[in-house]
Amino acid sequence: MKKKMTTVNFNGTQEQEAMLAQVIDEYKNVKGALMPVLQKAQRIYGYLPIEVQKMIADGMDVSLEEIYGVVTFYSQFILNPKGEVAIAVCMGTACYVKGSGDILNKISANIGVKSGETSSDGKYSLEATRCIGACGLAPVMTINDDVYGRIKLEEVDEILARYKK
Amino acid sequence: MIRYHILICGGTKCENSDCKGVISALEDSIKHNGLENEIKLVETGCHGLCLSDPNSIIGSLGTVIVVYPDAVTYAKVAPGDIKEIVEEHFINNRPVKRLVYDEAINGENLFSLNETPFYKNQSRIALKSCGIIDPENIDEYIANDGYQALAKVLTEMEPGEVIKTIKDSGLRGRGGAGFLTGRKWEFAADQVSDKKYVCCNADEGDPGAFMDRSVLEGDPHSVVEAMAIAGYAIGADEGYIYIRAEYPIAVNRLEIAIKQAKELGLLGNDILGTGFNFDLNIRLGAGAFVCGEETALLTSLEGNRGEPRPRPPYPAIKGLFGQPTVLNNVETYANITQIILNGAEWFASMGTEKSKGTKVFALGGKITNTGLVEIPMGTTLRKVVEEIGGGVPNNKKFKAAQTGGPSGGCIPASLIDTPIDYENLSAVGSMMGSGGLIIMDEDTCMVDIARYFLDFTVDESCGKCVPCRIGTKRIYELLKKITSGLGEMEDLDKLEILCNHVQTASLCQLGQSAPNPILSTLKYFREEYIAHVKDKRCVAGICKNLLKYIILAEKCKGCTACIQVCPTGAITGEIRKAHIIDQEKCIKCGACEQKCRFAAIIRR
Numbered sequence: 116m117k118k119k120m121t122t123v124n125f126n127g128t129q130e131q132e133a134m135l136a137q138v139i140d141e142y143k144n145v146k147g148a149l150m151p152v153l154q155k156a157q158r159i160y161g162y163l164p165i166e167v168q169k170m171i172a173d174g175m176d177v178s179l180e181e182i183y184g185v186v187t188f189y190s191q192f193i194l195n196p197k198g199e200v201a202i203a204v205c206m207g208t209a210c211y212v213k214g215s216g217d218i219l220n221k222i223s224a225n226i227g228v229k230s231g232e233t234s235s236d237g238k239y240s241l242e243a244t245r246c247i248g249a250c251g252l253a254p255v256m257t258i259n260d261d262v263y264g265r266i267k268l269e270e271v272d273e274i275l276a277r278y279k280k
Numbered sequence: 281m282i283r284y285h286i287l288i289c290g291g292t293k294c295e296n297s298d299c300k301g302v303i304s305a306l307e308d309s310i311k312h313n314g315l316e317n318e319i320k321l322v323e324t325g326c327h328g329l330c331l332s333d334p335n336s337i338i339g340s341l342g343t344v345i346v347v348y349p350d351a352v353t354y355a356k357v358a359p360g361d362i363k364e365i366v367e368e369h370f371i372n373n374r375p376v377k378r379l380v381y382d383e384a385i386n387g388e389n390l391f392s393l394n395e396t397p398f399y400k401n402q403s404r405i406a407l408k409s410c411g412i413i414d415p416e417n418i419d420e421y422i423a424n425d426g427y428q429a430l431a432k433v434l435t436e437m438e439p440g441e442v443i444k445t446i447k448d449s450g451l452r453g454r455g456g457a458g459f460l461t462g463r464k465w466e467f468a469a470d471q472v473s474d475k476k477y478v479c480c481n482a483d484e485g486d487p488g489a490f491m492d493r494s495v496l497e498g499d500p501h502s503v504v505e506a507m508a509i510a511g512y513a514i515g516a517d518e519g520y521i522y523i524r525a526e527y528p529i530a531v532n533r534l535e536i537a538i539k540q541a542k543e544l545g546l547l548g549n550d551i552l553g554t555g556f557n558f559d560l561n562i563r564l565g566a567g568a569f570v571c572g573e574e575t576a577l578l579t580s581l582e583g584n585r586g587e588p589r590p591r592p593p594y595p596a597i598k599g600l601f602g603q604p605t606v607l608n609n610v611e612t613y614a615n616i617t618q619i620i621l622n623g624a625e626w627f628a629s630m631g632t633e634k635s636k637g638t639k640v641f642a643l644g645g646k647i648t649n650t651g652l653v654e655i656p657m658g659t660t661l662r663k664v665v666e667e668i669g670g671g672v673p674n675n676k677k678f679k680a681a682q683t684g685g686p687s688g689g690c691i692p693a694s695l696i697d698t699p700i701d702y703e704n705l706s707a708v709g710s711m712m713g714s715g716g717l718i719i720m721d722e723d724t725c726m727v728d729i730a731r732y733f734l735d736f737t738v739d740e741s742c743g744k745c746v747p748c749r750i751g752t753k754r755i756y757e758l759l760k761k762i763t764s765g766l767g768e769m770e771d772l773d774k775l776e777i778l779c780n781h782v783q784t785a786s787l788c789q790l791g792q793s794a795p796n797p798i799l800s801t802l803k804y805f806r807e808e809y810i811a812h813v814k815d816k817r818c819v820a821g822i823c824k825n826l827l828k829y830i831i832l833a834e835k836c837k838g839c840t841a842c843i844q845v846c847p848t849g850a851i852t853g854e855i856r857k858a859h860i861i862d863q864e865k866c867i868k869c870g871a872c873e874q875k876c877r878f879a880a881i882i883r884r
């Protein structure tokens with residue numbers, strides 16, 4: 116997995132830290148628990164910046180190298196916060212043969228953000244994802260929690276406009 | 281008395297449409313008409329039919345609902361349609377023809393769902409209860425013979441008999457490799473150890489496949505029950521289900537299923553008073569294709585980077601946490617209870633000599649009916665494409681079918697009569713894989729598809745062994761060179777040599793099978809590679825560098841929108857007169873095509 120390091124400053128709260136400490140407590144002595152801890156940490160912070168990885172390393176008593184190795188191995192763990200409008204276009208085979216590549220390019224041109232990046236104001240992020248299992252609706256994309264299926268190239272601008280405000 | 285049962289699809293695809301809205305509209309309308317005691321609503325898993333509607337409007341794809349006893353199938357139902365359905369169908373007994381699934385209606389005649397071409401040719405074992413029962417209600421599963429197989433095994437059969445039954449049935453792993461399931465169980469059972477594990481591979485990494493997801497969403501108990509049976513057969517008291525985090529509905533339904541089974545004493549200690557203990561845990565994957573590979577999956581379950589390890593030792597001997605472990609795919613498990621209940625001979629009577637039973641495929645791509653199909657092994661590709669799938673839409677020609685995902689290959693139109701089973705698919709250079717079946721038409725570029733899969737493997741290679749890490753990258757670069765129009769004839773030979781090395785020298789099957797998409801397209805579509813290299817032409821019109829963007833004078837309204845977006849000033853023309861693209865200046869970014877509101881710009 117290629118991953119880009121973040122350029123956004125970390126600003127976690129005390130509250131989040133307490134939640135993380137609780138998760139670590141719960142899993143500290145469970146066999147093979149690093150993945151669930153990282154998954155829950157990502158749910159708390161929205162992403163896994165190096166600061167959070169350090170806290171987990173200390174709490175779980177594993178080296179930061181090991182944690183960094185695991186985080187960068189799996190595509191689900193992200194080092195960059197997602198945008199307010201998080202766009203993900205499916206690049207699974209079913210979607211790809213139905214032209215999701217062109218849709219990704221069009222969105223990228225529309226919002227001025229490259230695939231895999233977040234705009235510097237934190238408003239948009241764009242991502243090419245693996246099959247999300249809705250292949251019957253190909254091509255598919257998601258924006259935050261909304262799912263759009265059988266998208267046509269002409270519809271892209273109209274869909275994006277709904278999130279522009 | 282209940283007159284009608286209404287089954288509403290709450291699978292991922294329908295959930296993405298507005299099935300919650302449909303359900304609440306139904307509830308309101310039924311109440312409003314005082315029909316509460318006559319109509320029962322059941323939210324089920326996926327019916328398999330993901331209705332294709334080329335004219336759909338964004339976000340309103342509609343939900344599939346089936347009304348029993350007659351199995352009238354409504355497709356694309358929106359909350360606004362409910363009033364009409366309730367008043368016409370349920371009160372006046374006149375099904376609303378306008379909304380009936382178009383293959384289930386012919387003039388005035390309605391067919392039940394099972395009589396449509398899509399279903400008629402299927403035989404459902406693994407998907408038996410998907411779309412029929414409420415997956416969040418254990419009572420419905422039990423009413424459908426659920427947990428009877430477990431009871432039978434625990435009270436009437438010795439572990440050895442269970443294994444013999446599975447062996448005799450001829451069931452082979454549905455996760456890809458097709459290893460005999462009974463043999464795998466036998467190896468693990470033969471190990472002497474005080475701790476063994478039963479694991480389920482629900483990582484479903486093949487992009488374009490969603491069978492396992494639908495089983496888990498539509499019938500989670502069938503997997504839970506089968507894992508307990510496996511536990512009894514090999515002497516394990518604990519199991520793990522490793523599931524993709526991308527499947528939240530499936531995870532949720534599994535959690536509910538496990539909790540309900542525990543409450544009824546069908547999981548946990550002293551199951552059914554027989555002294556047999558079995559417990560299940562769920563672990564979420566985190567998006568790494570290689571974690572579908574068995575040794576990598578087990579390494580990931582242990583909390584590490586999911587890198588594969590060399591085999592032997594096989595997991596059956598030394599698996600999770602170093603203990604004997606059986607790992608099977610979701611669909612493999614979904615067959616187990618049926619085999620126990622109906623017997624090995626029943627199962628072995630379906631399919632071909634070496635491939636017994638059925639296989640579920642996720643039919644997608646350029647095909648009219650997309651969705652899940654479960655067919656007897658040995659069904660021809662033609663039957664799947666032309667009858668069940670309803671053919672290629674928009675009068676395009678069928679070009680190839682892709683099976684096996686990034687590890688598989690493309691089967692050309694000339695081999696459309698190939699019977700689908702493990703042996704025949706390998707013989708034509710593809711493989712069964714986990715069940716993705718993507719149909720491609722004349723607008724799909726086969727070189728680009730090979731490049732697409734290699735891009736995937738390069739990204740997913742875990743990096744542990746050199747042939748896979750560097751070999752796939754070099755193959756990708758060659759394919760990129762060819763699709764960019766810079767290829768030379770000797771690159772084709774280089775590709776073949778590299779593919780052979782990667783195939784033979786990689787540590788795990790990810791690398792060993794990565795060259796399949798290239799080798800199969802090189803074999804069947806060599807002329808397309810040559811056209812890219814020699815004539816610098818991409819017949820399908822996909823490879824950007826080999827295309828020309830052209831403005832169709834008769835369609836161009838002369839609005840100048842394209843002139844304004846062109847980054848290189850390649851387009852000229854006056855307002856309200858057809859514009860022209862200067863091919864010398866054009867960098868083929870496609871911005872003009874996307875901007876044009878009159879579809880006047882085409883690639884050729």
Ligand SMILES: Cc1cc2nc3c(=O)[nH]c(=O)nc-3n(C[C@H](O)[C@H](O)[C@H](O)COP(=O)(O)O)c2cc1C
Pocket residue numbers: 452453454455456457458459461481482483484485486569570571572573574575607608609610612714788789790
């Ligand atoms: C790269 C790679 C990816 C795989 N992905 C999956 C998968 O997503 N799901 C699956 O069940 N098996 C997958 N397999 C196959 C597993 O290694 C293993 O054979 C299978 O889970 C065994 O179960 P079965 O005998 O029931 O098929 C994959 C294998 C490889 C090499």
Ligand code: FES
Pocket residue numbers: 205206207208209210211245246247248249250251253254255487488489
């Ligand atoms: S390929 Fe896009 S959802 Fe499966």
